[in-house]
Amino acid sequence: MEDLKAALRDRCLTVASLPEKGRSLLAATDFHPGQVILSQEPYVFAPNAAEPRCDGCFATSARLRKCSACQAVWYCGSSCQKSEWKMHRLECMALARLDKEKRKSVTPSIRLMIKLYIRRKLQDEKIISTTAMDNYSLVDALVSHMSEINEKQLVLYAQMANLINIILQWPEINIKEVAENFSKLSCNAHTICDSELRPLGTGLYPVISIINHSCLPNAVLLFEGRTAVVRAVQHIPQGSEVLISYIETAGSTTTRLKSLREQYHFACACPRCAKLGQPDDIKESAILEGYRCEDDRCSGFLLRDSEKQGFVCQQCGRVRKKEEIRGIASEIKLMSERTSSSTSPSQAVSIYKMIENLQGKLYHPSSIILLQTREKILKATLMDLQDWKEALVYCKLTIPVYERVYPGYHPLLGLQYYTSGKLEWLLDDTGNAIKSLTKAVDILRVTHGTNTEFVRELVMKLEEARAEASHNLSCADE
Numbered sequence: 001m002e003d004l005k006a007a008l009r010d011r012c013l014t015v016a017s018l019p020e021k022g023r024s025l026l027a028a029t030d031f032h033p034g035q036v037i038l039s040q041e042p043y044v045f046a047p048n049a050a051e052p053r054c055d056g057c058f059a060t061s062a063r064l065r066k067c068s069a070c071q072a073v074w075y076c077g078s079s080c081q082k083s084e085w086k087m088h089r090l091e092c093m094a095l096a097r098l099d100k101e102k103r104k105s106v107t108p109s110i111r112l113m114i115k116l117y118i119r120r121k122l123q124d125e126k127i128i129s130t131t132a133m134d135n136y137s138l139v140d141a142l143v144s145h146m147s148e149i150n151e152k153q154l155v156l157y158a159q160m161a162n163l164i165n166i167i168l169q170w171p172e173i174n175i176k177e178v179a180e181n182f183s184k185l186s187c188n189a190h191t192i193c194d195s196e197l198r199p200l201g202t203g204l205y206p207v208i209s210i211i212n213h214s215c216l217p218n219a220v221l222l223f224e225g226r227t228a229v230v231r232a233v234q235h236i237p238q239g240s241e242v243l244i245s246y247i248e249t250a251g252s253t254t255t256r257l258k259s260l261r262e263q264y265h266f267a268c269a270c271p272r273c274a275k276l277g278q279p280d281d282i283k284e285s286a287i288l289e290g291y292r293c294e295d296d297r298c299s300g301f302l303l304r305d306s307e308k309q310g311f312v313c314q315q316c317g318r319v320r321k322k323e324e325i326r327g328i329a330s331e332i333k334l335m336s337e338r339t340s341s342s343t344s345p346s347q348a349v350s351i352y353k354m355i356e357n358l359q360g361k362l363y364h365p366s367s368i369i370l371l372q373t374r375e376k377i378l379k380a381t382l383m384d385l386q387d388w389k390e391a392l393v394y395c396k397l398t399i400p401v402y403e404r405v406y407p408g409y410h411p412l413l414g415l416q417y418y419t420s421g422k423l424e425w426l427l428d429d430t431g432n433a434i435k436s437l438t439k440a441v442d443i444l445r446v447t448h449g450t451n452t453e454f455v456r457e458l459v460m461k462l463e464e465a466r467a468e469a470s471h472n473l474s475c476a477d478e
């Protein structure tokens with residue numbers, strides 16, 4: 001702990017123990033928006049299982065090759081394979097012993113745990129070096145919340161711990177400790193995403209895990225490759241706590257509190273959650289997750305009437321009967337079931353549009369439920385159908401909701417402006433592309449940093465768009 005404190009002091013950070021939160025990371029100097037507060041390599045990490053990914057760099061490509069010995073892990077080339085070999089050697093022997101059926105049960109969480117024990121062993125044997133920010137005692141210090149976990153979850157962790165024992169076959173393995181470590185992963189591991197926030201894998205970053213949560217955070221955690229980087233998104237005065245968000249903050253207070261309680265076992269008391277039940281919070285929740293007024297021209301939000309027969313618009317007083325709401329909700333449910341069986345992107349888009357139409361009748365125009373459907377249509381039209389015009393329409397529909405639900409420097413807001421700018425440029429609307437890309441740069445240079453390849457590319461696009469605009473202007477003058 002003393003080593004860690006010294007390493008953090010060098011980075012102008014301190015650790016304090018707060019009665020209601022446990023360990024907390026404090027700023028020992030002022031941090032300003034865009035400034036890196038802390039970065040860390042993962043103690044262990046594993047790629048997602050959705051599609052084959054390189055075990056070193058998470059790349060997906062046609063050139064990926066399976067490790068010939070264990071047939072369970074992929075590499076993009078010899079460089080990644082070599083760099084991971086110290087860690088993979090023992091894992092490879094263990095996985096190679098498994099029959100085909102058992103190998104299927106080696107999920108990313110199981111791999112993360114196998115790697116955790118292998119790294120501890122290799123560090124104990126001094127095959128891998130340790131530092132103040134890279135040693136197993138940091139994993140030991142993580143919270144596990146074992147006493148708050150329900151019976152069903154405990155049984156699951158015990159079964160997973162047994163599987164680790166079968167796979168590793170190390171006499172020193174302590175099943176109870178492995179089960180507790182699974183619980184630690186659940187409330188401390190982070191999803192590793194690319195610059196566009198697409199999930200790539202999971203990693204355990206035991207120093208970053210000291211940072212507590214707020215639904216109104218002053219810092220953001222993003223990844224450069226597999227390196228976790230925490231940047232300030234607000235001015236953080238010396239002595240204040242550094243806070244990131246563990247969850248999607250766009251939900252209502254009740255939804256946020258529920259997911260924090262279920263996964264992280266605490267009752268959030270951040271400034272947003274402290275407003276639970278106050279008139280502003282009731283209104284905000286009704287807009288984000290509640291119903292719209294029957295009258296298309298009215299932008300009021302609805303609350304349940306006192307007899308619980310329906311929902312009353314708080315602006316014009318119109319009532320929507322609960323039977324009518326139930327009817328639309330069940331149509332949406334039926335339609336949603338059809339999305340999983342849709343056979344082509346265009347079929348998926350047309351089903352999502354029918355859902356959007358029904359949700360438009362049901363939910364408030366600024367609802368995040370409607371937003372999520374529009375996001376799906378945008379991604380599907382953009383990625384698969386390359387219908388840029390339609391994609392831009394959906395992108396523009398989502399931006400005002402993003403602006404409403406997120407603070408100024410939020411990566412998702414910046415990324416949405418980036419998408420809008422790229423689409424406008426593709427559609428030869430250079431003037432608007434410049435406006436959108438400028439907004440994207442303003443946000444993403446803070447959340448993603450100015451020195452990242454991603455932001456450099458964005459800045460280059462903006463410069464190209466500006467050059468094109470001034471060229472067009474001079475041609476018009478001639």
Ligand SMILES: C[S@@+](CC[C@H](N)C(=O)[O-])C[C@H]1O[C@@H](n2cnc3c(N)ncnc32)[C@H](O)[C@@H]1O
Nearest residue numbers: 021022023143187188209210211212213264266
């Ligand atoms: C990733 S850890 C953060 C560091 C932790 N405080 C510690 O002592 O190691 C997550 C856990 O910290 C606690 N925590 C995080 N944010 C909190 C908050 N805003 N209020 C209360 N507890 C919090 C919860 O126990 C949660 O499960």
